[in-house]
Amino acid sequence: MPGLLRGVARTAVVAGTATAVSNRVSRRQAGRWAQQEEQQAYQQQAYQQQQAYQQPPQQPAPAAPPAADDMTQKIDQLKQLADLKAQGVLTDEEFEAQKRRLLG
Secondary structure (H helix, E strand, O other), X not given: OHHHHHHHHHHHHHHHHHHHHHHHHHHHHHHHHHHHHHHHHHHHHHHHHHHHHHOOOOOOXXXXXXXXXXXXXXXXXXXXXXXXXXXXOOOHHHHHHHHHXXXX
């Protein structure tokens, strides 16, 4: 019986030691993986910041043409419509409809 007890005790010690070593290795490996992931995230962030600094600044949208130019165009078109009406190409109704569309 003492031999059997000694064998069981030895097995328990070996199993306990193996479990402790396995847990320690697992924790160490998890720590290394976490450190690698953290380092990769840091490098990715640094790369993105570098790319953001290297991109040329965006140009502002072109400004809308001044209202004076638009009004000048409308006046010119109204004059053309009046000339066409005077020549008899446009009727009074057509002239009024085009004028309303233009001034609209």
